[in-house]
Amino acid sequence: xxxxxxxxxxxxxxxxxxxxxxxxxxxxxxxxxxxxxxxxxxxxxxxxxxxxxxxxxxxxxxxxxxxxxxxxxxxxxxxxxxxxxxxxxxxxxxxxxxxxxxxxxxxxxxxxxxxxxxxxxxxxxxxxxxxxxxxxxxxxxxxxxxxxxxxxxxxxxxxxxxxxxxxxxxxxxxxxxxxxxxxxxxxxxxxxxxxxxxxxxxxxxxxxxxxxxxxxxxxxxxxxxxxxxxxxxxxxxxxxxxxxxxxxxxxxxxxxxxxxxxxxxxxxxxxxxxxxxxxxxxxxxxxxxxxxxxxxxxxxxxxxxxxxxxx
Amino acid sequence: xxxxxxxxxxxxxxxxxxxxxxxxxxxxxxxxxxxxxxxxxxxxxxxxxxxxxxxxxxxxxxxxxxxxxxxxxxxxxxxxxxxxxxxxxxxxxxxxxxxxxxxxxxxxxxxxxxxxxxxxxxxxxxxxxxxxxxxxxxxxxxxxxxxxxxxxxxxxxxxxxxxxxxxxxxxxxxxxxxxxxxxxxxxxxxxxxxxxxxxxxxxxxxxxxxxxxxxxxxxxxxxxxxxxxxxxxxxxxxxxxxxxxxxxxxxxxxxxxxxxxxxxxxxxxxxxxxxxxxxxxxxxxxxxxxxxxxxxxxxxxxxxxxxxxxx
Amino acid sequence: xxxxxxxxxxxxxxxxxxxxxxxxxxxxxxxxxxxxxxxxxxxxxxxxxxxxxxxxxxxxxxxxxxxxxxxxxxxxxxxxxxxxxxxxxxxxxxxxxxxxxxxxxxxxxxxxxxxxxxxxxxxxxxxxxxxxxxxxxxxxxxxxxxxxxxxxxxxxxxxxxxxxxxxxxxxxxxxxxxxxxxxxxxxxxxxxxxxxxxxxxxxxxxxxxxxxxxxxxxxxxxxxxxxxxxxxxxxxxxxxxxxxxxxxxxxxxxxxxxxxxxxxxxxxxxxxxxxxxxxxxxxxxxxxxxxxxxxxxxxxxxxxxxxxxxx
Numbered sequence: 001x002x003x004x005x006x007x008x009x010x011x012x013x014x015x016x017x018x019x020x021x022x023x024x025x026x027x028x029x030x031x032x033x034x035x036x037x038x039x040x041x042x043x044x045x046x047x048x049x050x051x052x053x054x055x056x057x058x059x060x061x062x063x064x065x066x067x068x069x070x071x072x073x074x075x076x077x078x079x080x081x082x083x084x085x086x087x088x089x090x091x092x093x094x095x096x097x098x099x100x101x102x103x104x105x106x107x108x109x110x111x112x113x114x115x116x117x118x119x120x121x122x123x124x125x126x127x128x129x130x131x132x133x134x135x136x137x138x139x140x141x142x143x144x145x146x147x148x149x150x151x152x153x154x155x156x157x158x159x160x161x162x163x164x165x166x167x168x169x170x171x172x173x174x175x176x177x178x179x180x181x182x183x184x185x186x187x188x189x190x191x192x193x194x195x196x197x198x199x200x201x202x203x204x205x206x207x208x209x210x211x212x213x214x215x216x217x218x219x220x221x222x223x224x225x226x227x228x229x230x231x232x233x234x235x236x237x238x239x240x241x242x243x244x245x246x247x248x249x250x251x252x253x254x255x256x257x258x259x260x261x262x263x264x265x266x267x268x269x270x271x272x273x274x275x276x277x278x279x280x281x282x283x284x285x286x287x288x289x290x291x292x293x294x295x296x297x298x299x300x301x302x303x304x305x306x307x308x309x310x311x
Numbered sequence: 312x313x314x315x316x317x318x319x320x321x322x323x324x325x326x327x328x329x330x331x332x333x334x335x336x337x338x339x340x341x342x343x344x345x346x347x348x349x350x351x352x353x354x355x356x357x358x359x360x361x362x363x364x365x366x367x368x369x370x371x372x373x374x375x376x377x378x379x380x381x382x383x384x385x386x387x388x389x390x391x392x393x394x395x396x397x398x399x400x401x402x403x404x405x406x407x408x409x410x411x412x413x414x415x416x417x418x419x420x421x422x423x424x425x426x427x428x429x430x431x432x433x434x435x436x437x438x439x440x441x442x443x444x445x446x447x448x449x450x451x452x453x454x455x456x457x458x459x460x461x462x463x464x465x466x467x468x469x470x471x472x473x474x475x476x477x478x479x480x481x482x483x484x485x486x487x488x489x490x491x492x493x494x495x496x497x498x499x500x501x502x503x504x505x506x507x508x509x510x511x512x513x514x515x516x517x518x519x520x521x522x523x524x525x526x527x528x529x530x531x532x533x534x535x536x537x538x539x540x541x542x543x544x545x546x547x548x549x550x551x552x553x554x555x556x557x558x559x560x561x562x563x564x565x566x567x568x569x570x571x572x573x574x575x576x577x578x579x580x581x582x583x584x585x586x587x588x589x590x591x592x593x594x595x596x597x598x599x600x601x602x603x604x605x606x607x608x609x610x611x612x613x614x615x616x617x618x619x620x621x622x
Numbered sequence: 623x624x625x626x627x628x629x630x631x632x633x634x635x636x637x638x639x640x641x642x643x644x645x646x647x648x649x650x651x652x653x654x655x656x657x658x659x660x661x662x663x664x665x666x667x668x669x670x671x672x673x674x675x676x677x678x679x680x681x682x683x684x685x686x687x688x689x690x691x692x693x694x695x696x697x698x699x700x701x702x703x704x705x706x707x708x709x710x711x712x713x714x715x716x717x718x719x720x721x722x723x724x725x726x727x728x729x730x731x732x733x734x735x736x737x738x739x740x741x742x743x744x745x746x747x748x749x750x751x752x753x754x755x756x757x758x759x760x761x762x763x764x765x766x767x768x769x770x771x772x773x774x775x776x777x778x779x780x781x782x783x784x785x786x787x788x789x790x791x792x793x794x795x796x797x798x799x800x801x802x803x804x805x806x807x808x809x810x811x812x813x814x815x816x817x818x819x820x821x822x823x824x825x826x827x828x829x830x831x832x833x834x835x836x837x838x839x840x841x842x843x844x845x846x847x848x849x850x851x852x853x854x855x856x857x858x859x860x861x862x863x864x865x866x867x868x869x870x871x872x873x874x875x876x877x878x879x880x881x882x883x884x885x886x887x888x889x890x891x892x893x894x895x896x897x898x899x900x901x902x903x904x905x906x907x908x909x910x911x912x913x914x915x916x917x918x919x920x921x922x923x924x925x926x927x928x929x930x931x932x933x
Contacts, residue, residue: 095908263395286406574706597717
C-alpha cells in the first residue's frame with residue numbers, strides 16, 4: 001500500500017476524496033499558494049522513452065517551481081540502446097541518487113511490475129504509458145472543468161475523435177465517470193472502442209452538440225485514418241464529418257467549453273479560429289498542466305516526508 | 312511599438328542610440344558590471360530548430376549569469392514532429408510559463424508574423440533565422456570592433472567568403488554601414504550577392520588587404536562550392552585563391568584584426584596558425600558573445616520591468 | 623606539471639599517495655563529508671561524443687552536489703558535425719566561460735595533445751577515451767573494493783569477459799596492480815589481450831572461482847563475439863561457458879564480492895538473480911560512482927583555488 005501512495009501511476013488508485021483534494025491542490029497552486037519547503041535537496045530524473053515536447057517541458061517547469069533538482073536523462077544513450085530493461089534503468093537512476101522519476105514509456109502498463117519491486121524505492125510518476133493512462137493530463141482536464149463549472153456531478157462531456165488510439169480518452173473516461181460526469185463519444189465509428197462502452201454511449205457528433213458542457217476534441221492522425229479503413233477521409237473530409245466546425249460550434253451551449261489535449265491539427269479536428277475562441281480552454285489546459293504536475297509531485301514529496309510540515 | 316522593444320529579432324529595429332547603448336552594456340558586463348536583480352523567477356525556453364553548439368551554449372551561459380531559469384526544449388519531440396506550427400509551439404511554451412524564448416529557425420523571417428500576434432506576450436530573441444539575420448552575432452562583432460578601435464566611424468571592414476549563404480554577412484553589413492563603417496566584399500564572384508551592393512563594393516581579396524581595419528572571413532562549405540559552380544576549387548585551391556594565407560596576412564596593417572564567426576575551417580578560409588595569431592579576435596569573439604547575449608536578454612528584462620531599478 | 627594536476631585524464635598520472643587520498647576523499651563524501659564552498663560561480667561543460675546514460679547522469683549528479691553550474695553541450699550540433707576538431711570545441715567552451723569540461727570521446731587518448739596545449743586552461747576530466755581508460759570508473763571500483771576489504775594489498779581480483787574491447791579491463795588492471803592487488807583474467811581466449819599479460823595471467827573461469835576476493839564481470843556484446851570468431855556462442859552458450867552462473871557462484875568464497883561496470887546483460891555474463899545477491903556490489907558501484915566523481919571534480923577545484931580553504 002505504501003507503494004501506491006508514494007508513486008503516481010494511475011489516478012484510479014486514488015480514493016475519490018484524495019483525487020478531489022489533488023484537483024484542489026492544483027487549483028490552489030494556480031491561485032498562488034506557496035510551494036512547500038524542502039527539507040533537503042531533492043532530485044528528479046525525467047525519463048521520456050517516447051518523444052514529447054509539451055509534457056516534458058510542463059513537468060520541468062513544475063519541478064523548477066518546486067525547487068527540485070532536475071535531470072533530463074538521455075534515454076537514447078548507450079545503456080538503453082544496449083538493451084537495458086526499464087527496471088534496471090530505474091534502479092540505476094535510483095542508485096545515482098534520484099528521489100523521483102517521471103517516466104513516459106511506449107509500453108502500456110510499464111509500471112505494473114515496477115511498483116511491486118521492493119528494490120525500487122524512488123517514486124515513479126507516470127507521464128503516459130503506451131495505450132494506457134496519462135494521469136497528469138487527466139488531472140489538468142479535471143482542473144479545467146472544475147474552473148469552468150465549479151463541480152463535476154452531472155457535467156456532460158463529449159469526447160470526439162480518435163477514440164481507439166488516444167491515451168487521453170481512456171485515461172479521462174474512467175475518472176470522469178467516477179466523479180459523476182456523463183460521457184458520450186463521437187467520431188468515426190471505425191474508431192469506436194467497445195471498452196469505452198462502460199463509460200458512455202456513442203452518438204453522432206451533430207446530435208450531441210446542444211447537450212454538452214464540455215466538447216473535448218482528440219487529435220487525429222491522418223496516417224491512422226487510412227490504416228483504420230476510414231481512408232476515404234482527407235483532412236478536410238474529416239473536418240466536415242467529425243470536426244468542430246464554426247457551424248457546429250454555433251450549436252454549443254453558451255456556457256460550453258472546448259478542450260483538446262494538443263498538439264492541435266488546426267482545420268482538422270477543430271476550426272483554427274475556434275482554438276482561440278471564448279469557448280476554448282485549449283491554452284488554459286496547458287497552463288493548468290504545470291499546476292497539475294506541481295500537485296502530483298508535491299503530494300509525493302509530502303507523503304515521503306521530504307517537505308516541512310505547514311505551521 | 313511595444314512589441315519591438317520587448318523582443319529582439321533584428322538589430323535594425325533599434326535606433327542608432329539604442330544600438331550603441333546595447334554595445335556599451337555588453338562591454339560593461341564584460342568589464343564586470345553587476346547583473347540586475349530579478350524581481351521574481353524568470354524562465355527562458357531555448358528553442359533551436361536548427362542545430363547549434365556554439366550559439367546555444369553561449370545563450371545558456373548568458374541566461375545562467377543573469378540568474379534565469381533555463382529550459383532547453385526538445386524541438387525534435389513529438390509536438391513539432393506532428394506538424395505543430397512555430398506559432399503554436401511558442402504559445403505552448405508561453406502557456407507553460409516561459410517569459411522569454413530564444414529561437415533559431417531555418418525559416419527566414421520566422422518572427423515577422425509572430426511579433427504581430429497579440430496572443431504572444433513572451434519576449435522572443437532571434438538566434439538566427441534561415442538566410443536572414445543573427446542579431447547576437449552582429450552585436451558581438453560590434454563589441455569586438457569597438458574594443459579594438461574605440462569607435463565605428465570610418466572603420467574599414469572586408470567580408471570575405473561565402474557571401475551568398477552567410478547569415479552573418481547580411482546581418483552585419485546593414486548595421487555596420489549604419490554605424491559609419493566602410494565595407495568591401497571579396498571571395499568567389501559566383502557568391503557575390505547583388506543585395507549586398509547597397510552596403511559596399513566587391514573587390515579582389517589581394518587588393519583590399521592593405522586597406523582594411525577588419526578582415527572578416529566567412530565559413531566556406533565545400534559542398535556549396537560545388538553546387539555554386541565553383542566546383543574546380545578544392546579546399547586548398549580555395550585557400551590559395553581567397554583564403555587568408557600567411558602570405559596575405561603580411562599585407563594587413565599592423566593594427567588590423569581578423570574575425571570569423573566560427574566554426575573555422577582551418578586551412579581553408581584561414582591558415583590554421585593565424586587563428587591564434589595576435590591579429591586574430593576569433594576566440595575573443597566567442598568570449599564577447601556571452602556578454603552580447605547578456606546585454607540582449609537584460610535589456611528585455613529591463614523593458615518588461617522584471618528587474619529592480621538601479622538605486 | 624601544472625597541467626597534470628589540474629586535469630584528470632588518467633589515474634596513472636597520480637602518485638600512489640594521491641590516488642589513495644582520492645579514494646579516501648570519495649569515501650568521505652559518501653560518509654557525509656560536507657562539500658567545499660565555492661569562491662565564485664563555477665561552470666562545467668559535459669561533452670559526451672559517445673553515447674552514455676549512466677556515466678553522464680552520474681557526473682551531472684556529482685556536479686549538482688558540488689554546486690557547479692552544469693551545461694550539457696549538444697555535441698551532435700552543427701559545429702561538431704561541420705567537422706570542428708575536439709581542440710577547437712574545447713577552446714570554444716573555454717571561451718564561453720567554462721571552468722571544466724567532462725569529456726567522453728571515441729578516440730583513444732583524445733586528451734594527449736590537448737593537455738600539452740598552452741591555450742587550453744580549462745580543466746579536462748576524461749570520462750572515457752575509446753579503448754583507453756576510464757578514470758572515474760576505476761576510482762569507483764577502488765572505492766567498492768576498499769569498502770569491502772579495507773585495503774588493497776593482496777586482494778585477488780578476477781576480470782572476466784570481453785577483455786579486448788573493455789575500457790574497464792585496461793583501465794583497472796594497471797592501477798589495481800600498482801596498489802598491490804593480484805589479477806587474473808578469464809573469458810573467451812580469443813579476447814585475451816597480450817598487453818594485459820603485464821598485469822596478470824589468464825586462467826579458466828572455473829579454476830579461479832575459489833581463489834578470488836573480487837569477481838568482476840565485463841559486459842559482453844554478442845555482435846563482437848561473432849566478429850571475434852567466437853561465433854558459435856549464443857548468449858546462453860556464453861553464460862554456460864564463461865558467465866557467472868548460480869552454480870559457479872557457489873564456489874566463490876563467502877567474503878567474495880561480485881562487480882560489473884554495467885549495464886548488465888542479465889543471463890549472459892551473470893545470472894540475473896546474482897545481480898541482486900548479497901555478494902553483488904553492482905548497484906553499490908553506481909552509488910559509489912557519484913562520490914568518485916565528486917572527489918575528482920573537487921580535487922580539481924581545490925588545486926585551482928576555486929574553493930575556500932577549510933578552517
